[in-house]
Amino acid sequence: MGAEQLKHGNRTDIFSKCDDYKLAEEYKAKGYYPYFHPLDENEGPVVSIEGRDMIMAGSNNYLGLTADSRVKEAAIRAVKKFGTSCSGSRYLTGTLSLHVELEEKLCDFFQKEAALIFSTGYLTGQGVISTLVQRNEYLIMDRDNHACLVVAAAVARSGLAKVERFRHNDMNHLEILLKNSGEESPKLIVSDGVFSVSGVICKLPEIVSLAKKYNARVLIDDAHAIGVIGKYGKGTASEFGLEKEVDMTIGTFSKSFASLGGFVVGEKRVIEYVKHNSPALIFSASPTASSIAAAIASLDIMKKEPELVTQLIKNAEFVRTNLKQLGFNLMDSRTAIVSVLIGDQEKTVIFWRKLFDAGIYVNAFIRPGVMPGQEMLRTSYMSTHKQEHLEKIVELFAKIGKELGVI
Ligand SMILES: Cc1ncc(COP(=O)(O)O)c(C=O)c1O
Structure with missing residues (x-):
């Protein structure tokens, strides 16, 4: 096969599917792209991204020990x-x-x-x-x-x-x-x-x-x-x-x-x-x-220090109780994970971006990771989150949730 034939659009080329994949590019252009944002510093509950301190609410660093x-x-x-x-x-x-x-x-x-x-x-x-x-x-x-x-x-x-x-x-x-x-x-x-x-x-x-x-x-x-x-x-x-x-x-x-x-x-x-x-x-x-x-x-x-485990669950429970009271659909989320169902792809990435701009980092789950209608924001907690971090997370979810008609 000549080089000309291997160009974009040739269905016999194993790589042609890569030209069809547009979702990441589309979200990057809109400014909603939620993945691969590099952290410049990581102190556990607070990280530095793009020159700003942000509250990390998407890490699995459950006991906060990466900063110990x-x-x-x-x-x-x-x-x-x-x-x-x-x-x-x-x-x-x-x-x-x-x-x-x-x-x-x-x-x-x-x-x-x-x-x-x-x-x-x-x-x-x-x-x-x-x-x-x-x-x-x-x-x-x-x-x-x-x-x-x-x-x-x-x-x-x-x-x-x-x-x-x-x-x-x-x-x-x-x-x-x-x-x-x-x-x-x-x-x-x-x-x-x-x-x-x-x-x-x-x-x-x-x-x-x-x-x-x-x-x-x-x-x-x-x-x-x-x-x-x-x-x-x-x-x-x-x-x-x-x-x-x-x-x-x-x-x-x-x-x-x-x-x-x-x-x-x-x-x-x-x-x-x-x-x-x-x-x-x-x-x-x-x-x-x-x-x-x-x-x-x-x-x-x-x-x-078993108290670290107790504090972790307490922290997640604080956010879970408050988000539930605000009317968010948390599905049946438990333990250190509080997942918030948004149920719409575009709304999920917009919500993610608004949280990001306000200084909160969470994880956006959209297709192909989840089925259509199951798009969500997954948040997770650490023993080392402070009460002020948790309150800020709840406050911003409430504000943005109302703005976007999620609650
Ligand atoms: C249930 C489960 N098993 C295995 C893994 C993989 O672990 P690792 O990140 O160490 O490869 C993960 C990571 O997210 C997980 O959630």
Whole structure:
């Protein structure tokens, strides 16, 4: 094919779809584009963007520990000792004594036999599940699970595993799928512990009892639950007192742990299997010393200062109660996340821009991230937000909500 034929509009060119994608450009031209705004400084609840201080109400830095001097110092010390990169995967040259120390601490915190650290939470979800669920085995998961679990399902399916998805938190549907999969077939039930868009908690007691009835294993992705719910922020299993009944928990260091990386905890024999068979672990460089040292410091703080978790929920609850009273539709949002349904794409980005101009940073969820009619502004809170930050957020939502006819 000649160069001329590969030009714009040629449907045989794999890249032609990129010329058709206009949405980002359109919103940039209108000044409503809500993504990829660089932060020049990050102090936790207050960040600097485009030369202005703004209240951050869209971060998953739930315990505010990214700005904690103990966490920062730990990261700096680790860089001095181990350098800036592991330059290899966990499997070969990329395991530091810090990785092993954190794995031991995670076992102790979650009271599980073994732990394994991956480079990100995404890779953990994708890597663990697609390694464990194989040909003719069943992966049965919630339809609203995080993207990394959806990708895990796609990888498992390509290995001829059978994938079924139940309606969000619908335990009758889960039971039907378990029943239909047949008594003999091995099964893994997978759910987010706290769902990332709404903050809703999964129905763990029902999941666990169905797993027992149909002889299935249970894996919970607690990315948004650790540091947020359960005793000392231990997550969903702890919230319901079901630590022994949940076979595996996966988590991320990118939220309450103020760092980067992911982990899984569970039975030793299972972790050993994943450790030696997961391409996501074996073929990806391990998380840096500074990331792991920051996560260790955050875990130590989490254990010593449970009041951080209490304050986090109190902060989110203050905003939730006030926005609800103002008449916003918060759907069924819970925990540290307060999502505000706007239900119209254009209005969502205009609302976002007005908040941005007034000094509040939130997340706009529009297509293709959500279905038409489900467009929303997702806000999330930190233990370190001050009362004045929360009041300002409520005040501006009220003002702009009225201006745009949302309330
Ligand atoms: C439920 C869930 N699982 C996994 C991840 C991925 O974690 P990470 O950002 O560490 O890759 C996220 C991140 O948003 C998440 O919400």
